[in-house]
Amino acid sequence: MPRPAPFILLTRSVSVIEAAAEQMASNSTKPSGLPGKMKKDESLLGKLGGTLVRKKKLKEVSDLQEDGKNAIITPLLHTDPELLPEDTLLEENAERTILDPTSREDLNFKDLQKVLIDWINSELEEDRIIVKDLEEDLYDGQVLQKLFEKLSGHKLNVAEVTQSEIGQKQKLQTVLEAVNVVLRPLDWNTEWSVDSIHSKNLVSIVCLLLALAIYYAAPIRLPEHVSIKVIVVKKFVCLTQKKEGILQTAHVTKQLTSTTTEMMIGRSERDAFDTLLDHAPDKLNVVKTSLITFVNKHLNKLNLEVTELESQFADGVYLVLLMGLLENYFVPLYNFYLTPESFEQKVHNVTFAFELMQDGGLQKPKARPEDVVNLNLKSTLRVLYNLFTNYKNSE
Known part of the structure; x- marks a missing residue:
């Protein structure tokens, strides 16, 4: 026979207690049935005394009801001893993921943090x-702002230095909005927020x-297969206890990294250059x-020469000229920037070169224009190798 749901048991138990309490209230306030009529000259003090007694009994019944409810609900409340008081300050139906103290000393997790710190400093x-x-250096948004501006090539409209909590959160809001816009096309699972970063939540950071x-x-080479233990705290509404919600906690294992190829090449299929760089x-x-x-066989026709692939193709100019x-x-000069200065102009050039490649019957390059502009060697090699395989016999 199926077991009743806990919520139904809870509701029925509370109802039984309420019914019993109401019966007690009815019995306690019923007239005693003593013979004789009350004397008409009963003092005002006697009336007040009787009223106070009845109110006291009603309060006792009310307290009994509340005690009965708490007796049932209290065992359902689960407060994790590893949680700090601030970790439990949640809105109704809100959720927070907190690092389990045991994972803070995990060597692989420490190694991952060191790699990320070295990358930021570089x-x-x-x-x-x-x-x-x-935790201590990124929570106010200053470093995150500089890092995103460096990676994206976009200048954010925020104050350079902010000391107040409001100012710091406003800066974080601007930075995270810009980050989320970039990641949105990839359906990235957003696991950070202004409050989590500002509260120094290491998991979110x-x-x-x-x-x-x-x-x-x-x-960088991220450590592979790094997992941590986290505590997921959620506060949900309790129908029978209106004063505050119930905290629910769960201990789960969260995977941060997988293999290098899945993480760094995950946006595209593996090709010859993955094998080349990983194994040869x-x-x-x-x-x-x-x-x-x-x-150079082709660029020499314009008296141009290349010695460094990743740097000299980063602005897209040589790519456009090479396609022509x-x-x-002849590629009209008004179609691209001959001397690009900004990140956007360089991305425009590379994107335009990709369009010329597709017009020539080539497949859309796997690399992103931003990766080529950011001097990513593997992306640049992919683009040039694609041209090489299709035009190696061209004069």
Whole structure:
């Protein structure tokens, strides 16, 4: 026979107690039935005394009802001893993910934090920003602002220095909105918020940094298969206890990283360059030399020469000119920026070159224009190798 749901048991038990309490109230307030009529000259003090006695008995019944409800509900309340008081300050139906203290000392998790810290410091070296602790150095939005501006090439309209909590949260709001706009097309699972970052929630901070590192193809090797234990706290409405909601906690394991190829190449299928860079880096120079020879064979017609693939193709100019040479047409100068200065102008050039490739019958490049502009070697190699395989016999 199926077991009744806990909520039904709870409701029935409370109803039984309420019914019993109401019966007690009825019995306690019923006239005693003593013979004789009350004397007409009963003092006012006697009347007041009787009223007070009845109110006292009603209050006792009410207290009994409340005690009965609490006796049933209290065992359902689960307060995790590992939670701090601030961790339980939630709105109704809100949820918070907190790092389990046991995972804070996990060596793999510490290694992941160190890699992320080193990456941030490398990116922001020109700004003379040094991060030592993710929780203490990133919560106010200052470092996150600089990091996103460096990665995206976009300047955010925020105050440079903010000391007040309101100002810090406003800056975080602007930064996170910009980050979410970038990640939205990829349906990224957003695991951060203004409040979680500002409250120094390490889980949220690490998830945000991982998303940025993967999206912008950071030149780092993330530790593989890093998992942490987290406590998921949720506050939900209790129908029988209107004063406050019930906290529900659950201990779960959260995977932060998988394999390097899944994380760093996950947006596209594996190809020859994945194998080349992962397993045969010694042959990389041979491939680069072959590609340099190929592009110079055509660019030399314009008295241009390439020596560094990732840097000299980053602004998109050589890509556009190369496509014109390979397809034997002149590209009007008003279609692209011959001397691009901003990140947006460079992205425009690379995107335009990709369009020319598709017009020539090539498949859409796997690389993102932003990756080429950001000097990502693997992305640049993919684009050039695609041209090489299709035009290697062109004169």
